[in-house]
Amino acid sequence: MKYQKTIGVIIIIGVICCSWIAGSNYFKPTPVKFLVPKGWPEPLYDFKSNPLTKEGIELGRQLFYDTRLSKDGTISCGTCHQQFGGFNTYDHSLSHGYNNSLTTRNAPGLFNLAWHKEFMWDGGISHLDLQPLAPITAENEMAESLQNVITKLQAEKEYRRLFKAAFGDEKISTQKLTKAISQFVLTLVSSNSKYDRVMRGVDTFILPEKLGYKIFKKKCVSCHTEPMFTDFSYRNIGMPLDPFLKDVGRMKITNEPSDSLKFKVPSLRNVMRSFPYGHDGRFFSVMTVMEHYRKNMVPDPRTDPLLQNRLPLSNFEIGQLTAFLHTLTDSSFLRNPNFAAPGKGVSTTAPVDIHN
Amino acid sequence: MTLHFQNQFGNEILVPEQSYLLNGDTLTIHRFKYYISHIQLIDEQGKKVKLPVQYYLIDAADSNSSMIQFNIPVGKYQSIQFLLGVDSTRNLSGVQSGELDPLHGMFWTWNSGYIMAKLEGSATSSQIAGKQFTYHIGGFRGNNNTTRVITLPFYVIDKCITIVADAKKWFDGPNELSISKEPICHSPGALAVRIANNYAYMFSILSK
Numbered sequence: 001m002k003y004q005k006t007i008g009v010i011i012i013i014g015v016i017c018c019s020w021i022a023g024s025n026y027f028k029p030t031p032v033k034f035l036v037p038k039g040w041p042e043p044l045y046d047f048k049s050n051p052l053t054k055e056g057i058e059l060g061r062q063l064f065y066d067t068r069l070s071k072d073g074t075i076s077c078g079t080c081h082q083q084f085g086g087f088n089t090y091d092h093s094l095s096h097g098y099n100n101s102l103t104t105r106n107a108p109g110l111f112n113l114a115w116h117k118e119f120m121w122d123g124g125i126s127h128l129d130l131q132p133l134a135p136i137t138a139e140n141e142m143a144e145s146l147q148n149v150i151t152k153l154q155a156e157k158e159y160r161r162l163f164k165a166a167f168g169d170e171k172i173s174t175q176k177l178t179k180a181i182s183q184f185v186l187t188l189v190s191s192n193s194k195y196d197r198v199m200r201g202v203d204t205f206i207l208p209e210k211l212g213y214k215i216f217k218k219k220c221v222s223c224h225t226e227p228m229f230t231d232f233s234y235r236n237i238g239m240p241l242d243p244f245l246k247d248v249g250r251m252k253i254t255n256e257p258s259d260s261l262k263f264k265v266p267s268l269r270n271v272m273r274s275f276p277y278g279h280d281g282r283f284f285s286v287m288t289v290m291e292h293y294r295k296n297m298v299p300d301p302r303t304d305p306l307l308q309n310r311l312p313l314s315n316f317e318i319g320q321l322t323a324f325l326h327t328l329t330d331s332s333f334l335r336n337p338n339f340a341a342p343g344k345g346v347s348t349t350a351p352v353d354i355h356n
Numbered sequence: 357m358t359l360h361f362q363n364q365f366g367n368e369i370l371v372p373e374q375s376y377l378l379n380g381d382t383l384t385i386h387r388f389k390y391y392i393s394h395i396q397l398i399d400e401q402g403k404k405v406k407l408p409v410q411y412y413l414i415d416a417a418d419s420n421s422s423m424i425q426f427n428i429p430v431g432k433y434q435s436i437q438f439l440l441g442v443d444s445t446r447n448l449s450g451v452q453s454g455e456l457d458p459l460h461g462m463f464w465t466w467n468s469g470y471i472m473a474k475l476e477g478s479a480t481s482s483q484i485a486g487k488q489f490t491y492h493i494g495g496f497r498g499n500n501n502t503t504r505v506i507t508l509p510f511y512v513i514d515k516c517i518t519i520v521a522d523a524k525k526w527f528d529g530p531n532e533l534s535i536s537k538e539p540i541c542h543s544p545g546a547l548a549v550r551i552a553n554n555y556a557y558m559f560s561i562l563s564k
Contacts, residue, residue: 049450126468129450133458134465146459174459178451253467255500255545 027168029053037191043114060184070142086270093281098143106281212324234262238297390473441472441503495544502552529554
């Protein structure tokens with residue numbers, strides 16, 4: 001008798017639990033651990049405020065590649081940030097936005113964003129979660145209002161399901177939208193180039209790469225600091241002001257004349273795949289950047305102290321440096337199917353031409 | 357206790373799309389919005405009683421937004437203090453919700469930070485397209501900070517206190533602001549700070 005009662009109670013509890021799990025109140029996304037590559041500093045992104053989950057990342061990926069985030073439904077984040085170029089705008093000095101407009105800057109590659117303190121070439125954006133708001137609402141990018149984006153997505157059954165799976169509630173808000181996008185872009189970690197493998201001791205440089213690394217450590221690391229290949233500072237490298245774009249860089253944010261023409265030091269990871277170069281894409285190739293450093297730059301008193309006498313480089317050094325920069329290409333990152341548009345394989349064909 | 361923000365232009369009640377006179381100039385106000393937060397009461401001993409931190413967006417076009425209700429501990433208070441604007445922590449902590457949702461159009465996306473207060477309209481003296489003026493005042497860092505701590509003494513303590521917010525003070529506060537010379541302010545900097553030093557004086561308690 002006693003046993004039967006106990007068993008009965010257990011069964012009842014079991015039934016209640018099952019129906020609760022099956023019911024709509026059950027919410028348990030699958031946590032995903034953010035792996036910090038060996039020897040790298042701790043990330044700056046506050047994962048506690050936005051814990052990574054499988055569902056959140058998947059939703060973010062969907063959003064990243066969804067053209068409905070733009071006013072006319074033609075442009076997604078992925079239109080300007082293309083995987084084969086390390087998520088830059090491949091082969092474009094400036095990116096194309098809504099209604100054939102152009103951005104005023106070159107789209108930087110997107111990777112290792114968890115280590116960035118500030119975003120954009122001028123550091124104007126203080127938090128990764130805030131980043132999507134800028135392209136969504138900019139007239140020369142996606143030209144859409146946040147309210148419209150939310151209304152459009154809320155009307156889709158699939159999105160209501162995805163938001164519920166990721167955040168336990170199908171009501172879409174600015175915060176959930178941006179947190180999901182952050183989750184996806186945070187997973188874009190590039191840490192498996194030949195350089196990384198050499199540092200881990202599982203590969204070796206050939207001679208030109210080795211010599212190039214030596215020269216790099218002498219002439220470039222003070223700004224392009226390992227392992228991120230940027231120290232995230234803002235520097236003026238003597239690029240004269242473009243008379244049409246009139247982009248003064250960091251000074252736009254701080255109003256400090258001493259910050260005139262300073263731009264964030266870009267990472268050089270995947271650099272051989274992310275041409276053109278410079279904040280406005282004025283350098284067509286790495287070779288033109290090298291020519292800038294050794295010859296074409298116009299130093300003025302605000303140019304970085306390290307570059308007051310330009311940066312002497314011999315042809316030989318440029319050759320070796322270029323060989324080294326090739327070792328920063330991370331093919332497994334550029335081809336990772338988890339980062340491609342959902343439902344589609346990674347594009348291995350030549351990049352689409354969005355000029356027409 | 358209820359705080360009622362009564363928006364005015366000079367001595368007149370401010371109603372969006374209505375016209376007001378300013379030194380011979382005719383102004384039509386389209387938008388008048390500002391953030392209020394960090395409300396505190398100061399008792400007779402000078403002790404500050406903090407209320408739970410909440411952010412309120414007062415919008416002249418939405419009468420519901422102008423009523424703030426909260427419970428206060430019983431006691432005798434001599435003045436009230438609040439922050440006009442949004443503190444730097446909230447400016448730096450990513451995407452916020454509720455009144456601070458960037459959806460409300462009070463956030464700069466290209467130079468992260470809240471617009472603490474905005475005043476938009478048109479004026480006969482304006483020299484730009486549409487005879488407009490738009491003042492979006494923000495900036496929270498160092499010398500560019502445009503939040504202002506406002507302290508107002510109570511004369512009588514009541515269940516409902518009406519605080520007048522006079523938009524005219526943006527123009528005739530301590531710093532002169534001329535629409536014909538400076539019709540636009542859209543970024544943190546010296547002009548925003550000058551206007552903030554004006555709006556610091558726009559509040560007063562309505563005496564009955």
